Amino acid sequence: MATENIIFHVADVHKSFSGLHALSDIDLGVKEGETHAIIGPNGAGKSTLLNVCIGRLKPDQGTVTFDGTALTGKQPHEINQLGVVRVFQTPEIFPDLTLMQNVMVPCLSKRDGSFKLNFFRRMSAEKDIKELAESTLVDVGLGEQLYNDASSLSRGDKRRLELAMGLAQKPRLLLLDEPTAGMARHDTNKTIDLLNRIKAQGMTKVIIEHDMHVVFSLADRITVLAGGRIIAQGTPDEVKGDPKVREAYLGEEQE
Amino acid sequence: MKNESALKDWTLIILFAAVVLTMPIWLKPLGANYPDLMQKFAIFGLFAIGFNILFGLTGYLSFGHAAFLGIGSYTAVWSFKLLTMNVLPAVIFAVVMAGIFAFLIGFVSLRRSGIYFSILTLAFAEMSFNMAYSVLTPITNGETGLQLSLKDPRILDNFQGEGIPITNLFGVKMSGMPGFYFCAAILIIGFFLSVRITRSPFGMMLRAIKSNQTRMAYTGFNTRPYLVWAFVISGMYAGMAGALMAVTDPLAGAERMQWTASGEVVLMTILGGAGTLIGPLIGAGIIKYFENIFSAFNEQTLNEVFGALPDTLQNIVVKIAGLFVGEGWHLLLGLMFLIVIIFLPGGIMEGFRRLGKLFRLSGRSA
Numbered sequence: 001m002a003t004e005n006i007i008f009h010v011a012d013v014h015k016s017f018s019g020l021h022a023l024s025d026i027d028l029g030v031k032e033g034e035t036h037a038i039i040g041p042n043g044a045g046k047s048t049l050l051n052v053c054i055g056r057l058k059p060d061q062g063t064v065t066f067d068g069t070a071l072t073g074k075q076p077h078e079i080n081q082l083g084v085v086r087v088f089q090t091p092e093i094f095p096d097l098t099l100m101q102n103v104m105v106p107c108l109s110k111r112d113g114s115f116k117l118n119f120f121r122r123m124s125a126e127k128d129i130k131e132l133a134e135s136t137l138v139d140v141g142l143g144e145q146l147y148n149d150a151s152s153l154s155r156g157d158k159r160r161l162e163l164a165m166g167l168a169q170k171p172r173l174l175l176l177d178e179p180t181a182g183m184a185r186h187d188t189n190k191t192i193d194l195l196n197r198i199k200a201q202g203m204t205k206v207i208i209e210h211d212m213h214v215v216f217s218l219a220d221r222i223t224v225l226a227g228g229r230i231i232a233q234g235t236p237d238e239v240k241g242d243p244k245v246r247e248a249y250l251g252e253e254q255e
Numbered sequence: 256m257k258n259e260s261a262l263k264d265w266t267l268i269i270l271f272a273a274v275v276l277t278m279p280i281w282l283k284p285l286g287a288n289y290p291d292l293m294q295k296f297a298i299f300g301l302f303a304i305g306f307n308i309l310f311g312l313t314g315y316l317s318f319g320h321a322a323f324l325g326i327g328s329y330t331a332v333w334s335f336k337l338l339t340m341n342v343l344p345a346v347i348f349a350v351v352m353a354g355i356f357a358f359l360i361g362f363v364s365l366r367r368s369g370i371y372f373s374i375l376t377l378a379f380a381e382m383s384f385n386m387a388y389s390v391l392t393p394i395t396n397g398e399t400g401l402q403l404s405l406k407d408p409r410i411l412d413n414f415q416g417e418g419i420p421i422t423n424l425f426g427v428k429m430s431g432m433p434g435f436y437f438c439a440a441i442l443i444i445g446f447f448l449s450v451r452i453t454r455s456p457f458g459m460m461l462r463a464i465k466s467n468q469t470r471m472a473y474t475g476f477n478t479r480p481y482l483v484w485a486f487v488i489s490g491m492y493a494g495m496a497g498a499l500m501a502v503t504d505p506l507a508g509a510e511r512m513q514w515t516a517s518g519e520v521v522l523m524t525i526l527g528g529a530g531t532l533i534g535p536l537i538g539a540g541i542i543k544y545f546e547n548i549f550s551a552f553n554e555q556t557l558n559e560v561f562g563a564l565p566d567t568l569q570n571i572v573v574k575i576a577g578l579f580v581g582e583g584w585h586l587l588l589g590l591m592f593l594i595v596i597i598f599l600p601g602g603i604m605e606g607f608r609r610l611g612k613l614f615r616l617s618g619r620s621a
């Protein structure tokens with residue numbers, strides 16, 4: 001793998017939970033503008049890897065760097081402010097706020113930084129923020145329910161809101177944890193289109209996905225995890241042909 | 256937002272100002288239109304509005320806000336003693352001092368959340384209360400309470416009057432109705448600020464913290480300073496309320512800092528509707544109104560009320576009712592609180608909302 005353009009680098013990461021080796025010896029490099037998929041069976045350690053990347057978990061060993069800055073040891077909000085944004089597997093939204101507010105909050109974080117004492121400004125005067133939030137919600141297909149409470153959404157719609165919250169920040173690196181799980185095929189295809197459009201804008205992405213259709217339509221490179229270890233890495237074609245992968249994961253799913 | 260335009264805000268504030276300033280008129284039928292009580296409404300309303308900025312918006316429940324009330328009162332009285340009987344400096348110093356203490360206490364307490372936060376604030380308030388009675392006696396005058404005296408320097412007031420002077424605002428005496436209007440004006444300013452805070456990006460962040468604080472961190476926010484500022488702002492409101500108590504009656508005692516006083520503002524906010532703009536004010540008004548009526552009742556007045564009943568029945572009724580009035584009025588308060596919380600978890604404001612819905616529905620079907 002050529003090292004010149006690598007913007008996101010996971011090096012030698014280990015993480016165990018009281019004896020359980022959730023991650024061992026993980027090395028991973030993502031080039032700028034690339035979409036990198038992480039696949040693997042349930043419990044392979046995929047979400048744990050993202051948790052390490054965004055500062056929710058501290059690795060026992062190893063480093064994660066983004067654009068030359070070490071993410072390990074940084075606070076979650078500092079990592080987000082660097083432009084590394086995660087879309088969660090189980091929706092982490094603001095249930096008591098409206099959809100618009102849910103998306104305006106990350107927009108404001110992007111514009112104003114991690115803290116701003118703007119208590120005398122009117123939210124209704126934040127035209128740009130409103131427009132951005134609204135267009136992002138329309139993009140993910142939630143344009144009909146802008147002023148509903150987020151708690152009223154169906155599970156699938158919550159995932160879309162979650163996605164909108166991530167996209168609204170226009171991140172430099174977007175970490176997606178199963179963005180289409182639980183969506184109907186039609187909605188999955190719409191999400192793929194959306195993610196491909198973002199890719200055209202040059203956003204770097206790491207995507208965890210179970211759905212092979214999604215993986216093969218989006219990914220430039222794939223890393224296969226099983227039992228906390230990387231068992232294969234390469235282009236979609238290389239991975240498809242790898243016998244270890246077929247055995248551990250793809251198995252019957254292939255033809 | 257759809258209904259948060261500047262125009263609507265101004266309508267709300269002007270309406271609010273009108274309601275507050277006409278209190279002497281519309282409270283007359285209730286027999287509550289005398290300055291002392293109306294001042295109380297304004298002062299506790301202010302206290303509750305400020306408390307709501309912390310509790311209603313962020314969900315952090317402080318059990319120690321009476322400490323800032325006390326600090327505000329002591330500071331104001333010291334300003335009367337050392338500087339001038341003009342209330343303006345007193346109020347400003349009180350707010351600043353309460354803000355400083357709120358910063359210190361908030362900074363430490365906000366290291367924890369949930370029940371641990373509440374306990375920490377309670378502990379700090381109890382410490383303040385005990386210190387006011389013990390080591391800080393030179394500042395607080397202990398159990399006697401801090402009072403004005405003839406020997407006070409009052410270096411800015413150089414006129415030599417007879418006896419202890421009355422608080423004033425550039426010469427206008429702050430007793431009776433002018434005193435009420437001063438408190439009312441400050442309440443209106445306080446309400447205006449709370450509307451602006453609630454509708455600001457800052458206010459939205461506070462609500463987002465209440466809704467899902469962990470998510471805020473992964474969205475790029477440092478939640479600590481938001482919470483510390485919310486705590487300081489609400490502490491400043493409490494300090495302001497404490498100062499107004501001293502304006503209308505220039506003495507300060509440590510009992511103002513007792514935990515029961517901290518608990519009272521919690522009750523007011525929840526009773527009216529935490530997180531709403533007007534709810535806490537309604538809660539404060541109702542509690543102070545009923546306190547005023549029922550704590551004044553005694554056996555004699557009860558006997559008059561139930562005089563029409565047969566003697567034995569009258570005795571029994573008076574005995575039972577007697578438990579809930581006078582000293583026992585808190586029993587009635589507790590009962591009221593229970594009923595509201597069980598049937599209207601969102602407080603009285605939720606009751607209004609439900610009524611509004613009912614009317615709109617029946618209006619449509621008619």
Ligand SMILES: Nc1ncnc2c1ncn2[C@@H]1O[C@H](COP(=O)(O)OP(=O)(O)OP(=O)(O)O)[C@@H](O)[C@H]1O
Binds near residue numbers: 017045046
């Ligand atoms: N906080 C934690 N404490 C203890 N064990 C954990 C924790 N988080 C994850 N694990 C364990 O680590 C292993 C990897 O979990 P992880 O959630 O990363 O899997 P995954 O690959 O994302 O699976 P899925 O496809 O089901 O989402 C699992 O065995 C899980 O039980």
Ligand SMILES: [Mg+2]
Binds near residue numbers: 046047048089177
């Ligand atoms: Mg997972």
